[in-house]
Amino acid sequence: MSAQTLLKVTDLQRHFPIREVQGLRMVRATVKAVDGISFSVKEGQTLGLVGESGCGKSTTSRLVTRLDEPTGGTIEFGGRDITHLKEHELRDIRRDVQMIFQDPYSSLNPRQTVGAILSTPLRVHGLHRGKEKARVQELLELVGLNPEHINRYPSEFSGGQRQRIGIARALAVEPKLIIADEPVSALDVSIQAQVMNLLAKLRNELDLAFIFVAHDLGVVRHFCDQVAVMYLGKIVEFGDKKKIYEAPEHPYTQALLSAAPDINVARGIAPKERIRLIGDVPSPIDPPSGCRFRTRCWKAQDICAQEEPPLVTATADVASRAFREGGVHLQACHFPEVKTDLVAEVPA
């Protein structure tokens, strides 16, 4: 299996200049929303971005779709540098990269019919000329809606159905990569599963690559191949889903996983030992020196304040294991926790 790399992001940065009041003076400051992250997505692959609010996951998705322009680093899509393309040069990219939004209520124009919403991207890109209506009906059917509802308005649909319309709109131009920013978090539990199943079905049928932004770790685990854990504008751990969830090495990932409540407690399984983080995420205006997580980390030592830990494989042993299995696992901590039993498992 040698899928082509579709998206390659290198050292991506987005700094927002702001003015801040300090006492009686206005001071210039910078919000470092995304501060030097690198990752890549292959064709047909799904990358999950997880992290708490303010970690930069939504900014990252806006940069990748080029709804926003990076202040540093590069974005390559299909081998082409799209970092600083002008609006009119972005047209092809807009066709290949589409977005699904969180809120199905505000992301659809209430004054347009479903037919108008879904045929606009076709018209803009000159696709299916003269046969737009047939294509729109095909799209509605694809996402599990009644094709006869083409003349209805978004207000006539439920939340889950609206999200299906949003998905159909993204699919209209046959994209290669879909950025889904919290696509199910606004939906009810019983509807979430329906929409997740739809996304999984479409991914398999249309061979789509996804960047899946979510805070629900269970949903990410179900849907993604690889996971990037973000904290204050940095990726702190990156790897195959199994490794991130079963053998997290970075203390923040461990804390994040242990903080999520576990329904299995009801089945008599002892609650996992909860790592209690103290306080809140620091401000991205003036992030802590060295490792950004050190202010809430129980392992923090002097070196953590002085040196920023790079995103690397934890030990040589693990690296060789990862190499053998073809899996990836990177982390950015001075004191990663490497599960030795996993290393011992490797056949000689």
Added chain:
Amino acid sequence: MTASVNTISTQSAEARNAGDVVLDVSDLSVAFPTEEGVVKAVSNLTYQARLGRTLAIVGESGSGKSVSSMAVLGLHNPKRTQITGSIKLDGIELVGAPASTFQKIRSTKAAMVFQDPQSSLHPFHKVGKQIAEAYQAHNKVSKQVAMKRAVEMLDLVGIPNPQRRANSYPHEFSGGMRQRAMIALGLVNNPKLLIADEPTTALDVTVQAQILDLVNDLQKEFGSAVILITHDLAVVAETADDILVMYAGRGVEKGSAKEVLAQPSHPYTYGLLQSLPSHSEDLEELRAIKGTPPSLLNLPSGCSFHPRCEFKSQVEGDACWTQLPAWRPTPGLHNREIRCHLADPVATLKHDEEAR
């Protein structure tokens, strides 16, 4: 994160015995007449909340879980709402009670913590002042004493540097701190009942864990009853003692929280649990419940869940379509009640789970 040792007397004059019923809701219906018809938000709901225990009310949006709790505090506009049945809070009947009764019970007997702390604190007033004001409304004390109480409350809910923080405005607080301040505001008059409406939904996971721990710690300290309204079943598993599952304005299953989640006996509860990704980790497809919740303007006949129920074919005759199931103990289970026509729901659901 534990609350610091408090210096406040948490005992009111009357003793608080764990297990005493503090809120007794029976046959409660809440309806909103609209231009299109009557929205039956809550129909014939019955439940109790006991001191020292956490009752989780679980359901999807539109299931009536928030509407029923708002009725307890008299937060519905009486002109636009039809409320029938009975709500007894600490022996006081609240259905049809005048506004003055609600003013007396709010904060002293029952308080509410809302989902969004951003919009439930007044943005123009300092946090300490808002808490002090709530204390002064029910206690004849000077501003200074009330302020001292506010600072103590902030300390109790684990806000660092409470003296200084009492002089901050809500926007200077982070989301987690704001929710702590809301809890301080809710508990300032030592109510017997705290209703927490999705208290952690707007918060990040690591902060959610802190707030849930705080609510649990405070409950032990104050001995009050807590009603936790949520859609997150994992939160229920870790924090609640009892559970009431609601669907389309009606209760469908109740019992011990852990037991219900470990072995659901109503098809809806079962469907909800099956649809969680954690339940089918390695499966390609999640087991979704088909269809969508019904419109409250036009509820299905019989059992409201029947259009989405996978098991209705196993009930003889047309009971699911024509008859509203009554509460009854689940056959074979202790301390459990459901509203379902299935003859032996435990066996039916177990058979289904094994067959998948």
